[in-house]
Amino acid sequence: MKCEILAVGTEILLGDIVNTNAQYIAKRLSDIGIFVYHQSVVGDNPERLKEAYDLAFTRADLVITTGGLGPTKDDLTKEIAFEYFGKTSVLHEESFKYIEEVFRKSNRTVSVSNKKQAFFPSDAIVLKNNNGTAPGCIIEEGDKVLVMLPGPPREMKPMFEESVIPYLKKFSKEILVSKVLRVIGIGESAAADMLGDLLDNENPTVAPYAKEGEVTFRVTAKASNEEEAKALIAPIEAKVREILGDNVYGEGNTCLEEVLGQLLTEKGLTIATAESCTGGMVAARLINYGGISASFLEGAVTYSNDAKISRLGVKEETLKEYGAVSHEVAEEMAIGICKTSGAHIGLSTTGIAGPGGGTKEKPVGLVYIGLCYGGEVVTRELNLSGDRQKIRQRATITILDMLRRELLSSK
Amino acid sequence: MKCEILAVGTEILLGDIVNTNAQYIAKRLSDIGIFVYHQSVVGDNPERLKEAYDLAFTRADLVITTGGLGPTKDDLTKEIAFEYFGKTSVLHEESFKYIEEVFRKSNRTVSVSNKKQAFFPSDAIVLKNNNGTAPGCIIEEGDKVLVMLPGPPREMKPMFEESVIPYLKKFSKEILVSKVLRVIGIGESAAADMLGDLLDNENPTVAPYAKEGEVTFRVTAKASNEEEAKALIAPIEAKVREILGDNVYGEGNTCLEEVLGQLLTEKGLTIATAESCTGGMVAARLINYGGISASFLEGAVTYSNDAKISRLGVKEETLKEYGAVSHEVAEEMAIGICKTSGAHIGLSTTGIAGPGGGTKEKPVGLVYIGLCYGGEVVTRELNLSGDRQKIRQRATITILDMLRRELLSSK
The missing domain is CATH 3.90.950.20 (CinA-like)
Structure with missing residues (x-):
């Protein structure tokens, strides 16, 4: 299953905020064996947003959006998606009750624009937002899946963990298991030269990454279960360790x-x-x-x-x-x-x-x-x-x- | 001038790192009046990289890439771009000498893979990297411009400031002049509350940014020349200083x-x-x-x-x-x-x-x-x-x- 992550928001294009959502989602998808082939960012603009959906679905089966689910006129992610799929949306009672509840708790009244957040096509899977008023949703159309999540990381992350990961597991046949080896005292290119052909290995792959005076090599195996993946990693890891010797100082997040x-x-x-x-x-x-x-x-x-x-x-x-x-x-x-x-x-x-x-x-x-x-x-x-x-x-x-x-x- | 920022790197698609470069570049482009319509991320894959160039140049005049200028076989950004533009590359002596110099200083010898970093088309503008071995470059082809920068932020940022910003200024008709005031000892929201309506001012704008225990306020004026811009900034700067008092500790890059x-x-x-x-x-x-x-x-x-x-x-x-x-x-x-x-x-x-x-x-x-x-x-x-x-x-x-x-x- 090919995935594209699409962030919607002019504030990202202007450089006002860093798109940390893309990194978070990509990492978690990679954990369950779904590979992201593209990440994109588009502004809150109806035409370009429509083009972005069109493009994303020509090159991916699963598109995950973040942002643009808010109550203002600027927030168009859902509306344009429903239009793109030719779906009409109706009030989702449960979501609306929840929004009313949130507002009552903080002694505010629900405005018309907030009501807009509770509209979804009747066949959508609505995702509850326990940390804000914007629900997310999943649209299934043929073999294409669109997941729409709110932009603020503190709303997006819990929703992703609670609702999206369990939903996506059905699509991941293979799993990816990675092991990171941390190297010091030798530069990226010298280490890469020493490893030679190992870096062209297909399964597991061995990928270098240089950062702050260190180099890491990520060994990633694709397999049907964890045991099998680990068995694929072991001999390659042994080779890397043998070649790089005591330049390898640790694994994973060990600093x-x-x-x-x-x-x-x-x-x-x-x-x-x-x-x-x-x-x-x-x-x-x-x-x-x-x-x-x-x-x-x-x-x-x-x-x-x-x-x-x-x-x-x-x-x-x-x-x-x-x-x-x-x-x-x-x-x-x-x-x-x-x-x-x-x-x-x-x-x-x-x-x-x-x-x-x-x-x-x-x-x-x-x-x-x-x-x-x-x-x-x-x-x-x-x-x-x-x-x-x-x-x-x-x-x-x-x-x-x-x-x-x-x-x-x-x- | 429409711009697209294209980050190249499988480590971003896998979620191993956050694409902070896109935010930095977008922000700085917005400062000089160049607007970013799309940000994208693509892996170190020849075909998808070529497609990404193709797509970017159909929707933008200026494409800025980050990453993939390293010495390993994985690093393809330059090679695919030269291919895309039908250009052959030759050894850029000055860059190669610099790479040799860096290696000599640390008692290492230049490998074949490092030499690859010094190859450019003869009509490219080569950008010196004062913080690493990978030079950047600018390719002009008709009315399209491609700027390629290294991935590590500590290499990319100085190169962007020293070489790219001065180069790009010719494309922006109005000039934007900014003055940054640095604030410490008070949080972002407290400072913003104190400044109140000043943050809604249109020209100059006053934008807060919080980072590592400090807050900066960037006062940005749009004008036809620098003198005019400075005259717009002065009274607003005075107001900010009056309100925030000795919480303002410096200007610009003063740390x-x-x-x-x-x-x-x-x-x-x-x-x-x-x-x-x-x-x-x-x-x-x-x-x-x-x-x-x-x-x-x-x-x-x-x-x-x-x-x-x-x-x-x-x-x-x-x-x-x-x-x-x-x-x-x-x-x-x-x-x-x-x-x-x-x-x-x-x-x-x-x-x-x-x-x-x-x-x-x-x-x-x-x-x-x-x-x-x-x-x-x-x-x-x-x-x-x-x-x-x-x-x-x-x-x-x-x-x-x-x-x-x-x-x-x-x-």
């Missing part, structure tokens, strides 16, 4: 800080951070994970040289000889935070995030990161591109990944 | 940290932070502003009680008697960071960000913030809603706004 928090807890290790250019971002990311309190002792944002000296015991000579942005200072910062906090592991960052402050020898984007653990220190030089924000975010992700790899390799 | 950095520098004041629940976010926000180095001395992320005692001199008895999440501890933290860092101003946060750790007396969302300046300390109790992330972000914004008001009121 990097969760993986780190769990590794630290399992190993009974404590951690502290000493940040210059990232200025608190590394600590803030670690503390994103609620369970970190047992492991995270403290962080020092030693932005000035004075703070590096007084808080971390970085030597004045080291700062003079090598400069604050150097392997040597990153090393002393990592050792210093370990010593002063008593943590097992110390992380450090020092770099030039720009826009100013770069020189020929030390350009914007040059960052040193350090990790001290068990008396040993490793430092790394990074040459990052992007604006100030991006350089700091990339340095943060890189040191967190460095920590992950250290925790995995240590016994 | 809060920039305002704070400038105020601190002007007044020759230094600052240090002591964070518990926000875990580095306050420091990280302050350090977003490149010019902060003269003012920001250091930050302490004292997540554990031990760190609060050893780093900041918070008294053990205070922690025992009032608990770590209290006015008293926020006060001692703010004083402590001032003393140990020698900064003029000390900021502190301590709270329960959840998901665990809440009690009846001290529920999740309870946060105390403190500000110490000139020997005086002010603390505030916040009761915040949302998830762990949101509670921490809201606490961060609130203390930064507290600092702003303090800096404005002090001589």
Whole structure:
């Protein structure tokens, strides 16, 4: 069954609101094995709305609309649809009683325009709106199905879950099961090159997606039941994991800080951070994970040289000889935070995030990161591109990944 | 000029991501008087993509695509467009050099698939991507224009502002001039209520937009030239400023940290932070502003009680008697960071960000913030809603706004 999602509303075309409904519906349809081939947005304009129905039904069997069920003259989604299918509409008593009830509760009287919301063809399936006055509806015409839902997400979502999902299940013969693998420390194109032909596999499919310094690969199998789908996924997942090795850091919605928090807890290790250019971002990311309190002792944002000296015991000579942005200072910062906090592991960052402050020898984007653990220190030089924000975010992700790899390799 | 926005990407059809690009582009086009009649989404599928171009150009003069410019085989937006227009593409040397440069900086080598990103027809206008490797491009064919932009918003937005908006201005006869006023410390609906009828004004229009704890009001005038537009904006801007008072903290793209950095520098004041629940976010926000180095001395992320005692001199008895999440501890933290860092101003946060750790007396969302300046300390109790992330972000914004008001009121 091919589906198209059609959002109706001039406010979306003007960019006043983001069309989050399309994402929500698409995701839930994909969960039950109905694939969306097109999403469209059209304004509250009778002609273009009619054209949109016409187009949608030439390329889809199921069309789901959102928006335009309100009481004003602008709201035309239903009216034009009924016209398109040549149906006349009559007052749906139950819906009207419900609307009256809602108005009585808030001490308002029902206007003529509100009454319009309760008109439907007699053979329509009317969908109750428990969170507003606009009922939705389903029209079946031959092998075509039109589902019309209200626009506000807080009305649309419950109606979709309560009425539409149960209705649609009869159309989904096959189900789609996905597994997401999360990858860090390697770019999208490099990872894709490594996976090669796997990305052309048909069932399951393997699709890459890059986001904020990470890459995810979604393995999606089509099958008649969940067990079968999982059996299809397993060997492909194993291949992806074998090829990408420990660049794969997690599955599904697991975020990097969760993986780190769990590794630290399992190993009974404590951690502290000493940040210059990232200025608190590394600590803030670690503390994103609620369970970190047992492991995270403290962080020092030693932005000035004075703070590096007084808080971390970085030597004045080291700062003079090598400069604050150097392997040597990153090393002393990592050792210093370990010593002063008593943590097992110390992380450090020092770099030039720009826009100013770069020189020929030390350009914007040059960052040193350090990790001290068990008396040993490793430092790394990074040459990052992007604006100030991006350089700091990339340095943060890189040191967190460095920590992950250290925790995995240590016994 | 009729415009259609076409997003390309199976990840949108599957509902993995929300198509925020369409909203952004639509809004900005509306600012310059170009109206969007359709928004569509199509997957990374050659046939359907070709159909989508065909359809878009029958109903629009300007088609703007987002996504599908990546290095993998999945990324087809450009290739199918060139085919659609019957154009052959050649290596665009400048783009390729830039890609090589980006890769060299991060010690990676350019793969064959990355090279594909630098191929364009010789008559295309190539748009440089300062935040990624995929250049965009503009194809002009008769009276039709195709603009192709990368999918990631952090790449798309700057490219749109820097290259596309200036290009498109030639198509809009009337000019629209906007001025954005940035507001903090007051919610969107409260601010809108205060402005009342001003929001119904026709020229200039005044449009609110809420985002991440802030509200912006965009004042947009339509006129035949910039001078005229500015003359229309001035009296309305004055009214908005009069009504909202010092809740207006800046204009245009000025961010809060920039305002704070400038105020601190002007007044020759230094600052240090002591964070518990926000875990580095306050420091990280302050350090977003490149010019902060003269003012920001250091930050302490004292997540554990031990760190609060050893780093900041918070008294053990205070922690025992009032608990770590209290006015008293926020006060001692703010004083402590001032003393140990020698900064003029000390900021502190301590709270329960959840998901665990809440009690009846001290529920999740309870946060105390403190500000110490000139020997005086002010603390505030916040009761915040949302998830762990949101509670921490809201606490961060609130203390930064507290600092702003303090800096404005002090001589």
